[in-house]
Amino acid sequence: MTNTFVNADDIRARFSAAMSEMYRAEVPQYSELLALVADVNRRTSEANPDRRDAAAEESARLAVERHGAIRVGTPQELATLRRIFAVMGMQPVGYYDLSVAGVPVHSTAFRPTEFSALQKNPFRVFTSLLRLELIDDASLREEARRILADRNIFTPRALALVDRFESQGGLTEAEASEFVSEVLETFRWHSHATVSADTYKKLHDAHRLIADVVCFKSTHINHLTPRTLDIDAAQQEMLRRGLQAKDVIEGPPTRKHPILLRQTSFKALEESVHFLNETSAGTHTARFGEIEQRGMALTKKGRALYDELLAKTRASQAGGTQAGGNYADRLAAAFEAFPDDLPTIHAQGLAYFQYRIADEAALARERAWDLDGWVQKGIVEATPITYEDFLPVSAAGIFQSNLGGTTQKTYSASSSKASFEADLQSEVLDELSLYQSTQDASVSRLRERFTAAN
Ligand code: OOG
Numbered sequence: 019m020t021n022t023f024v025n026a027d028d029i030r031a032r033f034s035a036a037m038s039e040m041y042r043a044e045v046p047q048y049s050e051l052l053a054l055v056a057d058v059n060r061r062t063s064e065a066n067p068d069r070r071d072a073a074a075e076e077s078a079r080l081a082v083e084r085h086g087a088i089r090v091g092t093p094q095e096l097a098t099l100r101r102i103f104a105v106m107g108m109q110p111v112g113y114y115d116l117s118v119a120g121v122p123v124h125s126t127a128f129r130p131t132e133f134s135a136l137q138k139n140p141f142r143v144f145t146s147l148l149r150l151e152l153i154d155d156a157s158l159r160e161e162a163r164r165i166l167a168d169r170n171i172f173t174p175r176a177l178a179l180v181d182r183f184e185s186q187g188g189l190t191e192a193e194a195s196e197f198v199s200e201v202l203e204t205f206r207w208h209s210h211a212t213v214s215a216d217t218y219k220k221l222h223d224a225h226r227l228i229a230d231v232v233c234f235k236s237t238h239i240n241h242l243t244p245r246t247l248d249i250d251a252a253q254q255e256m257l258r259r260g261l262q263a264k265d266v267i268e269g270p271p272t273r274k275h276p277i278l279l280r281q282t283s284f285k286a287l288e289e290s291v292h293f294l295n296e297t298s299a300g301t302h303t304a305r306f307g308e309i310e311q312r313g314m315a316l317t318k319k320g321r322a323l324y325d326e327l328l329a330k331t332r333a334s335q336a337g338g339t340q341a342g343g344n345y346a347d348r349l350a351a352a353f354e355a356f357p358d359d360l361p362t363i364h365a366q367g368l369a370y371f372q373y374r375i376a377d378e379a380a381l382a383r384e385r386a387w388d389l390d391g392w393v394q395k396g397i398v399e400a401t402p403i404t405y406e407d408f409l410p411v412s413a414a415g416i417f418q419s420n421l422g423g424t425t426q427k428t429y430s431a432s433s434s435k436a437s438f439e440a441d442l443q444s445e446v447l448d449e450l451s452l453y454q455s456t457q458d459a460s461v462s463r464l465r466e467r468f469t470a471a472n
């Protein structure tokens with residue numbers, strides 16, 4: 019009797035709310051971010067009462083929208099997370115190699131894939147797997163492997179409920195609520211490290227992130243990110259409230275029609291940690307706060323243009339860094355080459371869209387299919403599809419600013435999607451195909467209406 023099972027979208031919504039509540043209690047600054055973003059969003063909506071872009075359409079999901087990030091240490095942990103997220107209707111989408119940016123991990127994002135599921139609750143979790151093979155020192159590598167092999171980051175009951183979901187095809191109400199609270203345990207912060215201060219230091223010296231992944235008994239959520247309608251306003255507000263915002267907003271510049279993703283964050287907290295056999299506490303920094311603004315999903319062509327313009331901006335600065343007060347100006351100048359009006363973006367095939375008939379009568383008078391023309395003439399309204407994924411250069415920038423320090427080590431290891439997928443025990447979905455099918459479905463509906471009217 020499948021109708022006795024709780025819908026995956028519901029379980030995801032409840033889990034996302036439970037995570038948010040837990041993180042609020044753990045990191046008070048996150049509560050402040052939520053309040054700040056709600057404020058900015060309300061002001062932005064009031065100032066633009068008749069805006070009709072994707073963000074306006076999504077105002078319902080905005081209040082609950084957030085992404086989180088976790089880092090795990092073993093293939094087993096990654097594959098189990100895949101099974102857990104599947105219970106909440108979240109699939110691995112995209113492959114991100116961060117070793118090129120000096121971070122010894124590779125990642126995917128677990129998220130809903132259907133347009134309707136995204137509209138209900140788009141909760142996503144950026145999930146990174148530590149690449150132990152990138153630890154140079156063989157004995158330290160072995161020690162890390164041993165510590166990780168000894169831990170179990172999931173509660174026995176969470177594992178039993180995943181088995182149950184897989185064998186019976188869903189969870190009942192009672193099972194679903196138990197599942198949410200059991201899985202939450204995996205993401206909880208633990209102020210007691212599982213290692214000595216000495217081991218922590220060795221791992222930390224190899225890379226701070228290695229210590230973060232290896233030295234604790236589970237995989238604490240390291241940030242939760244609400245979505246704002248105006249990240250420039252949110253950034254100013256962060257500074258006004260004395261939150262330590264990073265200097266530069268990651269991603270594209272301010273635009274009339276936002277593309278992809280812009281992100282900012284505040285610095286990770288220095289938290290007190292107890293090490294094994296140690297009477298006085300030490301510290302660990304890992305958890306931070308982040309805000310993002312989402313724009314339209316770009317096609318392969320649009321994305322290539324974005325990557326080119328971003329690379330050009332970064333290359334125009336010695337060392338390819340963002341340092342220097344005029345970064346925002348150089349970024350804006352480079353992006354003048356990226357059209358900022360919808361008909362042109364549409365005609366050049368730079369982004370993905372969904373369509374709605376704006377003028378039925380005019381469409382009925384049209385004889386031949388001419389989508390670009392109809393969009394130009396306003397017969398059909400094209401609404402950009404929201405970008406639901408992440409940006410590796412931005413992610414690296416966020417990692418970097420939160421790990422502190424300026425030393426930028428790079429790893430020469432090659433990108434390794436195949437080994438990531440082997441560890442995940444699944445392929446990762448291609449994000450562009452997902453946007454393409456949402457757009458295709460919309461074109462098909464339009465075609466049916468056009469045919470019926472003619
Ligand atoms: C993940 C950083 C990536 C984003 O928004 O790009 C990320 C991490 O620090 O573990 O969350």
Ligand code: NI
Binds near residue numbers: 086241243308
């Ligand atoms: Ni993030």
